[in-house]
Amino acid sequence: MTARPANAHQARLLKLLRDGGPNSRAQLGDQIDLSRSKLAVEVDRLLETGLVVADGLAASRGGRRSHNVRLAPGLRFLGVDIGATSVDVAVTNAELEVLGHLNQPMDVREGPVAVFEQVLSMAAKLRASGLAEGFDGAGIGVPGPVRFPEGVPVAPPIMPGWDGFPVREALSQELGCPVMVDNDVNLMAMGEMHAGVARSVGDFLCVKIGTGIGCGIVVGGDVHRGVTGSAGDIGHIQAVPDGRPCACGNRGCLEAHFSGAALARDAVEAVEQGRSEELAARLDANGTLTAVDVAAAAAAGDATALDLIREGGTRTGQVIAGLVSFFNPGLVVIGGGVTGLGHTLLAAIRTQVYRQSLPLATGNLPIVLGELGQNAGVIGAARLISDHLFSPA
Numbered sequence: 047m048t049a050r051p052a053n054a055h056q057a058r059l060l061k062l063l064r065d066g067g068p069n070s071r072a073q074l075g076d077q078i079d080l081s082r083s084k085l086a087v088e089v090d091r092l093l094e095t096g097l098v099v100a101d102g103l104a105a106s107r108g109g110r111r112s113h114n115v116r117l118a119p120g121l122r123f124l125g126v127d128i129g130a131t132s133v134d135v136a137v138t139n140a141e142l143e144v145l146g147h148l149n150q151p152m153d154v155r156e157g158p159v160a161v162f163e164q165v166l167s168m169a170a171k172l173r174a175s176g177l178a179e180g181f182d183g184a185g186i187g188v189p190g191p192v193r194f195p196e197g198v199p200v201a202p203p204i205m206p207g208w209d210g211f212p213v214r215e216a217l218s219q220e221l222g223c224p225v226m227v228d229n230d231v232n233l234m235a236m237g238e239m240h241a242g243v244a245r246s247v248g249d250f251l252c253v254k255i256g257t258g259i260g261c262g263i264v265v266g267g268d269v270h271r272g273v274t275g276s277a278g279d280i281g282h283i284q285a286v287p288d289g290r291p292c293a294c295g296n297r298g299c300l301e302a303h304f305s306g307a308a309l310a311r312d313a314v315e316a317v318e319q320g321r322s323e324e325l326a327a328r329l330d331a332n333g334t335l336t337a338v339d340v341a342a343a344a345a346a347g348d349a350t351a352l353d354l355i356r357e358g359g360t361r362t363g364q365v366i367a368g369l370v371s372f373f374n375p376g377l378v379v380i381g382g383g384v385t386g387l388g389h390t391l392l393a394a395i396r397t398q399v400y401r402q403s404l405p406l407a408t409g410n411l412p413i414v415l416g417e418l419g420q421n422a423g424v425i426g427a428a429r430l431i432s433d434h435l436f437s438p439a
Contacts, residue, residue, distance in 0.1 A: 049095035050439040060436040068101045068116035124184035127423030130257030135168040136424035137177045146177045157207035181223045185427030187230035194275040197227030203293040233426030235262025242417040247377045254382035257306045285361045304358030306337045322350035341386045359394025367402035381416035
């Protein structure tokens with residue numbers, strides 16, 4: 047993809063076609079503030095660039111039938127969602143439909159060189175399967191703070207060896223296409239906004255609970271990243287005064303008391319104290335415990351597992367309640383690996399938020415689980431790069 051929109055009107059048309067699919071010139075004219083003649087000029091210019099193509103005649107609206115246009119069907123975006131313990135890589139078309147998706151376990155602590163070798167290998171497999179001859183752009187999500195304009199992680203607590211690594215520059219050279227980099231929870235929020243539970247909501251919070259905890263903040267349909275890119279780092283809000291030490295160097299952070307890693311540690315402690323036969327059996331069988339084991343034990347009715355989930359949900363809900371009172375969102379989405387804990391977790395979060403926040407903020411506030419699962423991050427990554435490429439150069 048070498049062409050870029052020449053102006054804001056062309057950029058708007060491209061994003062309308064991305065988000066709404068093929069459309070007629072007449073219907074596009076209903077959504078954009080241009081005269082019919084000016085609209086025709088801009089659509090014709092986009093057709094000349096090859097970014098859009100003709101797509102047959104539209105249904106009649108009472109006069110001469112309008113022509114449909116759509117984004118070029120050969121455009122391909124690569125979406126990469128790097129987590130603490132796994133990586134997802136997907137290929138999408140220009141409308142951000144996932145054409146192929148691979149997931150592999152991986153430890154982000156191995157460092158950027160090892161991780162990106164794996165990412166490039168997975169991308170090569172998708173390309174070799176015939177889904178893409180090449181990539182027109184790539185979006186990358188990483189589980190830590192990112193200085194957004196440069197695409198560089200900055201002192202990420204759970205990513206040793208990544209501080210200052212030029213992710214955007216390095217992957218752009220390897221893939222031969224433009225690359226954009228963001229925090230993984232921002233991409234989850236963008237994915238849910240594009241194709242998930244937040245499709246019709248302009249102002250919402252997306253909380254990701256996995257190995258760490260973060261929050262994507264969407265304002266007026268755009269991700270709010272803050273001045274330096276660290277907005278939404280709620281895992282390091284203090285939840286317990288003088289509490290447990292956290293990987294960030296502080297004490298009592300929410301992430302230190304409830305996240306995938308904290309829940310696994312608490313589950314092992316419960317076994318050592320003789321409080322759960324169900325968890326003890328799982329520890330004996332597997333040699334370790336994870337949030338998945340706690341979820342399974344809770345589903346089997348284990349009281350200790352249920353208590354661990356409720357306690358973590360309550361602490362998380364206390365932090366979210368403060369965010370709700372401050373931001374007054376229209377929706378709160380809960381996602382990430384720990385959402386396997388399901389409705390026990392969701393109920394604890396809801397109870398705390400509805401109890402602590404003002405009725406004006408919570409009277410019509412849905413707090414729901416995300417819809418897209420592992421697809422949220424890769425769709426969000428594809429949207430990130432398409433937002434960049436579908437903007438004037």
